[in-house]
Amino acid sequence: MSKDFSTLMLAEPIQRAIAEMGYEAMTPIQEQAIPVVLAGQDVMGAAQTGTGKTAAFALPLLQRLLKHENGSASPARHPVRALVLLPTRELANQVADQVAKFAKYTKLRSAVVFGGMDMKPQVAELKKGVEVLVATPGRLLDHLEAKSVSLGQVEYVVLDEADRMLDIGFLPDLQRILAHLPKKRTTLLFSATFSTEIKRLAESYLQNPVLIEVARPNATASSIEQQFFRVGDADKRLALLQLFRQHDKQQAFVFVNSRLGCARLARMLERDGVRTAALHGDKSQDERLKALEAFKAGEVDLLICTDVAARGLDIKDVPAVVNYDVPFHAEDYVHRIGRTGRGGASGLAITFVTDHEDRQLAEIGKLIGKQLDPQPLAVGRPAREHSARAEPRNERPAAATRERPQRRERPERSERARHAEERQTYRRGATPRDPLFDAPYEPSDSAAAPAWEVAPRQPAPQHRSGNIKSKSKVAALLRPSGS
């Protein structure tokens, strides 16, 4: 039985905003974390993706800022009292949006600063004074150096996607930022994934923390159906096009491991006639935000992205996620597929596995506690790629083979040759031509059930319902499990 937000007795302006946003029943992480944050305690919170972690910290935080005056006399009328740090610019933008909505009817001001944007408007905003500051680490340090912001009055700091914020790439920046904060403060850590090592590290930043776990850490949401397909490197794009068509061209996030691969796939898919946008770190911030907006607006069907989009992004009703490449880190798998199946909606996660990705796949299986067994995927090939389009074709599929998809009859062109040809096509400004996509689907393994039906259905994982542990229990959890 989940309680309503109305039972929290939050300040009227906050309640009004909640109602306006259509929030009613709390999710388990909200139900458990909000009272603890309201009580002013440090929190380490783990809950599956898409279960409303932002509201779980933002609402009680705003409540406390409203009800508890800033104790020390401050030179600024609006000192930063709460700081929220995030690992990507898009996520900072999104969380800032949500905070602003929650705070809409209060007198509290919020702002967001992240890189890739002009400093000046951010400086102006900070100068006016804000109680809640949302930021990415790099740009925040810039502002600290430029003395356009002071963090000496911060009472609350939130590390969202905490395990990422504490990893080696972010830790130095994070430590430099935390050095600007008062020692006496409340610290809140949230993520869907926490490794044992990161938990231990995290504890050194917390005082008397309450550990809130509404699911085993690293658990995937049970509303997401996970499918794994064995494909060859050269078949991935075809497989993607085929599945896209089989799924009625529904929208999806398509994750690629490198920025170059991401840009390249997006370009090729566009040529294939798919409405595509690319989102990765080599794009300008303007392009990045536009790509996301275009996807949200439904102007784009496949968002081709790197792990910049793996965490936290909350877009309603994304039907599917495709791991075009198996992620290098197993936790990223959990976050990537968490872009679908949000708020309990159903979602589909498809992962392509090539032979050299088996090790990474095994790591994922270990992390999420499932036996992962990639199914063969019959990749249909057009009868011909270049000429003879008008030739009548035999629509009856060939006889079934239960084995791996057939290889091409003719020797494969080298990767290089194909890329060269693609570049040529581009220079000529050719109109999108799609031998692979618009051509009638001709399965190489016709007796196989449609690809999206052959995947094994995993039983939903059993989650412990929420339990709050004291610090001693936290310490126990942090001990290596073997001992």
Place this chain on the structure above:
DNA sequence: AAAAAAT
């Protein structure tokens, strides 16, 4: 190994 975050 790669991406991300400052320019």
